[in-house]
Amino acid sequence: MKRVVVGLSGGVDSSVAAYLLKEQGYEVIGLFMKNWHDDSVTISDECPWLEDSNDALLVAEKLGIPFQTVDLSEQYKERIVDYMFNEYEKGRTPNPDVLCNREIKFDVFMKIALSLGADYVATGHYCRKGTIEKDGEEVYQLLAGADGNKDQSYFLCQLSQEQLSKALFPIGELTKPQVREIAAKMELVTADKKDSQGLCFIGKVRLPDFLQQQLQPKEGIIYEIAADAAIYNTDTPQFTSVKEQLAYEAKKTVYTPEMGKPVGKHQGAHYFTTGQRKGLNVGGTKEALFIIATDVVSNAIYTGQGNAHPGLFRKALFIQKNEVHWIREDLALKDGETMEVMVRIRYRQDLQKATLHKFDNGMYISFDEPQSAITEGQFAAWYIADELIGSGVIS
Missing domain, CATH: 2.40.30.10 (Translation factors)
Incomplete structure (x- = not known):
């Protein structure tokens, strides 16, 4: 019997993953990762970790598998939270879920699992793993989940061959309704539980509140750039190489206040991201305003009307x-x-x-x-x- 450690998150997906592995004859151990302590920035009634760990425990009891909680909040803060603050400060928008999989679930957590004698680590991700042979070597594939509507392969895009070799994704061949059906049939407490939204393992977080712990608010101006602004009507230069053309096409447009008109104020460019529409609190425009650029150095936000604005x-x-x-x-x-x-x-x-x-x-x-x-x-x-x-x- 191979031993598998399942990351039981207290949600329906990982609960059914654990059940399926047990059915397949694996020796299954459930581990709940506690990654976050600070309740001051979570939206209180949305998936606090306590309720989740209780649900995970109830599922483990129902399935008759050993269960324990591991506290990874120190590593989580160091590898995910600090990185996030750092990126936002630079005016970039990080993806904590992708990082959490690379740095926490399939690194810190995986090492704990292997130290418990596990052969594999399993999660409730909607994706599949394939194996092919190439030049006499086993090569692992990360494949999209069978449920096109729920495919989560994107969140695992930073995994390595070594991490994949030890990973199992038991629900990858199933659709979400099928997963819920199995959970209901097994009378698992998580069968009807809503999918958790928000940051990987933190729960639903008010991002500005979260970022304000480190990044101080500072007032700046929101500018609107017209769709027919001169900057969008420049002639395309002649290129001497493909690389030169690609560099030109990939380059961000640099905006200055003179190009647009002030339409409002904001509390810090580092709280906003390109393409964002909500949270600007500027009214009176014919179409919704979308952020086309932020400048954390000058603390300015540039916007354009409508989702077809050329600046996007x-x-x-x-x-x-x-x-x-x-x-x-x-x-x-x-x-x-x-x-x-x-x-x-x-x-x-x-x-x-x-x-x-x-x-x-x-x-x-x-x-x-x-x-x-x-x-x-x-x-x-x-x-x-x-x-x-x-x-x-x-x-």
Whole structure:
């Protein structure tokens, strides 16, 4: 009997994952990760960790598996929270869920599991793992979940071959309704529990409250840039190389206050992100205002009316060399090589047709169609068919 440690989060997905593994004859141990203590910034009645750990315990009792809680809040603060503050301060928008999987669940937590003699670590992610043989070596694949509506492969886009080799995703072949059905049939306490929203393991957090612990509010101006502003009507230069053209297409537009008109005030550019529409509190415009750029140095926010505003769109993005990550190392591009792939730049986005271009300083992704709200600090993940083969931080 192989031993599997399941990260029981107190939600229905990990509960059913544990049940399925037990059915398959594994020796299953349930572990609940406690990653957060500060209740002052969580929205009190939304998934506080206490209720979750109780639910996880009840599920473990029902399934007759050993259960314990591990406190990872110190590592979580160091690897996730501090990193988040740091990124927001630089005016980038990090993705804590992707990091949490790479740094906590499949690193700190996995090491604890292996120290308990586990052969595998399992989670309730909607994704699948494949294995192929290549040149006599076993190669692990990260595949999209069977439920297209719930596929969570994107959140695991930073995993390595070694991490994947020890990972199991028992519900990857199921749809969410099927998972709920199994939980109801087994009378698990989590069967009808709402999906948790918000930060990985912190619960629902008011982001500005959370960020204000470290980043002080400071008042700045919100500017509106017209859709027909001169900056959008410049002629495209002549390029001497593909790289030069890609650099031009990936470049952020730099805005200055003179280009627009002041329409409101905000409490700190570092609390906002490209593409954001909510939280601006500016009325009186014909269409909703979307953020097209933030400048944390001058503390200005630039907006445009409507989701078709030209300031939202770009045709390419760049990932710095040290931020390019291949799950399938055997498919990694060499300098000068290109590859046609499907890409998403945020969770739930439909896959977009694109081409990877590898250069000595990093990688450009050029899209067939211009993309809205390409956001620094977020992850771009690239797929071939339903296999996620690599990812990187948008720079």
